Amino acid sequence: MEWNENGLLSLDWFKQMRNDSPVIESENQQVWNVFKYEDVKAVFTNYEIFSSQGSPSSEEPLEYSILRQDPPKHRQLRKLVSQTFTPRVIDSLAPKIKAITTSLLDEAEKKGHMDAVADFTSPLPITVIADMLGVSMEHREKFKEWSDALVGDHADNYYQCQEEMSEYFSVIAEDRRRHPQDDLITKLVQARIGNEQLSDMEIIGFCILLLVAGNETTTNLISSAMLGIDSLPEVRSQLLADRTLIPGAIEETFRYFSPVQQMFRQVKEDTVLRGQELKKGQFVHIWMASANHDEDVFERPEEFNIHRNPNPHLGLGSGIHFCLGSQLARLESRIAIETLLDRFPNFRRDRSQELERMDSTMMFALKELPIILK
Secondary structure, X not given: OEEOOOOOEEOXXXXXXXXXXXXXXXXXXXXXXXXXXXXXXXXXXXXXXXXOOOOOXXXXXXXXXXXXXXXXXXXXXXXXXXXXXXXXXXXHOHHHHHHHHHHHHHHHHHXXXXXXXHHHHOHHHHHHHHHHHOOOHHHHHHHHHHHHHXXXXXXXXXXXXXXXXXXXXXXXXXXXXXXOOOXXXXXXXXXXXXXXXXXXXXXXXXXXXXXXXXXXXXXXXHHHHHHHHHHOHHHHHHHHHOHHHHHHHHHHHHHHHOOEOEEEEEEOOOEEEOOEEEOOOOEEEEEHHHHOOOOXXXXXXXXXXXXXXXXXXXXXXXXXXXXXXXXXXXXXXXXXXXXXXXXXXXXXXXXXXXXXXXXXOOEOXXXXXXXXXX
């Protein structure tokens, strides 16, 4: 993915694939890639054919999380934490999110500049989700390192970070069994499905998913929103004139930048998709980043339009796996952008440094976003 003349994304490859090869098999015939909105949504929502189920013999704790479960287990696991993410609970976090945002910008103001990723968009959601889980912020930098490794393209780092997180959360889970607290990890160790407690792998998998999903997507969402505001003067002026446009700008960021670019499913039974025969056991890579720019659904999809309505993007998934923390991500992003524009309406990207993407097929994530505040 490259940058266009505005400093935003060039999406020509996705357009070519939608037009020429909307459902295409890889050379090794084990993976299909799906690019059009209608097909991506169909794969997302039809869990009876396109499964999220992890391997029951896997030693990766993430395979035991709700991300890798089909019904009925998915429904049972999601219900355990859904009360933590209700609109009422999420709205009650607004003062805390505002305070964290203000503190981070206070520190940045002292320097007159910041790397928005390291100094602002990463620590904000990590601090919030760490507090909800009940883990210490002294390991904040490690949390970010683990999160990047889990969504990155380097297999060794992917497996190693799960081992390290397993050790870390095992100790905390055992402590919560002995000394319960008012936090998510305590709820998980005390939870029951029927008469059974969650297994250690299920608890650790939950913790890993909540920590990573609770910060990685939001970090990239806020960073991308800042990039869009900086690149398009008309967007900045409209948001400065009317703060009620910020939620629409955040939804357009979900669509245009698609913080989560791609996910996968496994075919449970032979099926046909757009005339292609998919076989049981094959994997399907679903490209939300392409679907969110499908001309059949979005008028002038190459434009970053904060007034887009309706905006049925798939940036948060679809169906039973629709993002559990969607309202938290939206709230954190809205407060972050509102506060940034209030404090530094003329913030600008330091264009002496080139933008670089993190090495991740799954996520759109900037390595750094140098910002000048004065």
